[in-house]
Every structure is written in structure tokens, then in C-alpha cells.
Amino acid sequence: MKKLLLSLYAAITVALLSWGFYQAIYVAPADDRLGGQGELYRIIFYHVPSAMVAFLFFAISLAGSIGYLRFRRTRDAWAQIADAWALAGAEVGVVFCTVVLITGPLWGRRAWGIWWTWDARLTTTLVLWLIYVSYLLLRRFAAGPQVQTLAAVLGIFGALDVPIVYMSNRWWRMQHPAPVFGGDADSGFKDPRMLHAFGWNILAWLAWGLLILVVRYYVERRSQKAAAQDMQDALNA
Amino acid sequence: MKKLALGLIFALPIALLGWACSLVLFAPPEPPFDWMSRMSVADHNALVALLDHQYLVAAYAVTWAIQLGYLAWLGLRWQGQKRAAASPARQ
Numbered sequence: 372m373k374k375l376l377l378s379l380y381a382a383i384t385v386a387l388l389s390w391g392f393y394q395a396i397y398v399a400p401a402d403d404r405l406g407g408q409g410e411l412y413r414i415i416f417y418h419v420p421s422a423m424v425a426f427l428f429f430a431i432s433l434a435g436s437i438g439y440l441r442f443r444r445t446r447d448a449w450a451q452i453a454d455a456w457a458l459a460g461a462e463v464g465v466v467f468c469t470v471v472l473i474t475g476p477l478w479g480r481r482a483w484g485i486w487w488t489w490d491a492r493l494t495t496t497l498v499l500w501l502i503y504v505s506y507l508l509l510r511r512f513a514a515g516p517q518v519q520t521l522a523a524v525l526g527i528f529g530a531l532d533v534p535i536v537y538m539s540n541r542w543w544r545m546q547h548p549a550p551v552f553g554g555d556a557d558s559g560f561k562d563p564r565m566l567h568a569f570g571w572n573i574l575a576w577l578a579w580g581l582l583i584l585v586v587r588y589y590v591e592r593r594s595q596k597a598a599a600q601d602m603q604d605a606l607n608a
Numbered sequence: 609m610k611k612l613a614l615g616l617i618f619a620l621p622i623a624l625l626g627w628a629c630s631l632v633l634f635a636p637p638e639p640p641f642d643w644m645s646r647m648s649v650a651d652h653n654a655l656v657a658l659l660d661h662q663y664l665v666a667a668y669a670v671t672w673a674i675q676l677g678y679l680a681w682l683g684l685r686w687q688g689q690k691r692a693a694a695s696p697a698r699q
Contacts, residue, residue, distance in 0.1 A: 417668060463678075589686075597689065597693070
């Protein structure tokens with residue numbers, strides 16, 4: 372039953388991604404205004420939803436980290452579940468953040484003529500990515516009973532950068548374009564078909580992200596259970 | 609059959625990444641600053657449209673390369689865990 376539900380959800384996700392791609396490439400018109408970006412602006416349909424999903428997953432990692440610290444001494448089973456969500460959220464968040472940090476410069480190279488600039492939005496996003504990569508490296512290479520606690524603390528501090536990234540192009544108007552929603556008069560989509568394509572791609576990438584987040588969570592839970600079993604076997608031997 | 613499927617799962621993200629890199633590395637040079645004295649407006653617009661298209665395709669391809677690559681890595685870990693759980697040492 373679980374397998375069937377997962378397969379059904381995966382099929383819906385693939386359909387959503389295909390529909391989102393169709394909307395982004397074939398339905399949304401080119402930005403043909405004077406000084407517009409032509410076809411190039413379509414990168415936004417993958418770039419911004421990836422950033423949104425990354426933020427959401429870093430929030431899940433934050434909740435998991437807080438949950439781990441809250442329950443580590445009282446309810447070990449709950450603490451392990453929270454820790455698995457924290458790790459899954461951080462890892463899948465890093466995957467989406469990597470997409471943001473690669474598609475952004477590809478757009479910037481054509482729109483600005485440069486791959487990278489130390490703009491507030493770009494710099495804070497890079498710092499966010501580096502914090503969570505260090506979180507994953509800590510989980511991968513450190514050993515000992517304190518690793519989960521240290522990682523949870525780092526996960527909480529990492530998540531503090533998310534609101535800074537979100538607000539950066541509102542607080543400091545530099546080179547990065549204004550936000551799609553709630554920006555100045557020039558920002559946002561000028562054609563409703565662009566907005567529809569954007570909405571479909573947010574939905575599609577969110578569905579995809581949740582799918583791989585759940586798979587990553589189950590992989591982590593299985594490895595936790597295997598480690599606990601190994602420890603029990605060693606004690607029994 | 610299983611090996612072929614596994615090979616394809618890993619080959620696809622690598623191929624997409626290679627495609628994205630080739631689109632960016634072998635893109636035609638950008639129009640010069642003084643393009644008006646060197647080419648017609650139609651030629652300039654065609655060149656800009658081609659460059660935009662190549663970078664757009666590269667961005668989409670690299671996105672899929674990262675996502676599918678991660679999914680393949682997850683699948684491999686899942687399979688490894690299943691194999692380890694079924695091994696006689698564990699039982």
C-alpha cells in the first residue's frame with residue numbers, strides 16, 4: 372500500500388514537472404518589452420522555485436534540530452526521528468540551493484555580463500549554502516556521541532541566515548533584481564501567463580522536493596535503525 | 609537488465625551536465641560593444657537570441673543533472689541498505 376501511494380505520488384510529480392516545463396517554455400510569452408530579457412528570463416521558472424523549496428527545507432531542518440535538542444534526553448525515539456528530518460531537510464535543501472547558485476550565475480552572465488558579483492543576495496545565499504555544506508560534512512566525517520547535538524546547533528544557526536537571504540534585496544538594493552512578489556513597480560510578471568507558469572513550477576518543484584525529502588528521511592531512518600541494531604548486537608556478543 | 613538501468617540512471621545526469629557545460633563553453637562570442645559598426649541589427653538580435661537560448665537550455669539541463677544525480681545517489685544508498693539488511697551476517 373505504501374509503495375503504491377509512493378508510486379502514485381511520483382507519477383503525479385512527474386506529470387506536474389512536465390506540465391510546468393510546458394508552461395515555462397511554450398505557454399509563457401517571451402519578455403519582448405523594450406529592454407526586456409527575451410527568452411532568458413525563463414530561467415526564473417527553475418531558479419526562484421528552487422530557492423523557495425530550499426528555504427522551506429532549511430526550515431524543516433531547523434524544526435528537526437530544535438526537536439532533537441528538546442527530546443534527546445527524554446524521548447530518544449522522538450529525538451532520532453527529529454534528527455532524521457533535520458538531516459533530510461538540510462541535505463535536500465543544499466541540493467536545491469546548489470541549483471539556485473548555478474542557475475543564477477548562468478542568468479547573470481547574459482543579463483549583467485558577469486558570472487558573479489558580491490551583491491547582498493548572492494553573498495548571503497552563498498553563506499547559507501556553505502553553512503549547510505559544513506553541516507553535512509560534520510555529519511559525514513565527525514564521530515562520537517556529540518555529533519548529532521553539534522549538528523543540531525549548527526542547523527539552528529544556519530537557519531538564521533534564511534530570513535537574512537530573503538530580506539537582503541529589500542534591505543540592500545544592489546544588483547540582484549527586486550523580489551517577484553512585493554517588489555517595486557517594475558518587478559513581478561507583466562503577463563498573467565508568466566505568473567501561471569511560475570505558479571505551476573513552484574508546485575511542481577515543491578512536489579519533487581517533498582518526494583526526495585521523504586525518500587531521504589526513510590534512508591536515514593533505516594541507517595539509524597541498522598546502527599542501533601549493530602550496537603545491540605555488539606552489547607549482546 | 610538491472611545493471612543497464614543503473615548505468616542509465618547515472619549516465620543521464622552526467623550527460624546532462626556535459627551538455628550544459630558544452631553549451632556554455634562553446635557558445636559563440638558575445639557581440640562586441642561597438643556591434644553597430646560591425647553587424648546589422650538583425651544579425652545582432654539573432655546572435656543575442658542564440659546566446660540566450662544556449663544559456664537557458666544550460667540552466668535547465670544543469671538543474672535536471674543535479675536533481676537526477678542526487679536521486680540516483682539516494683537510490684544507490686537505498687539499494688545498499690536493502691542488500692546489507694538481507695545479508696546473512698545481519699540475519
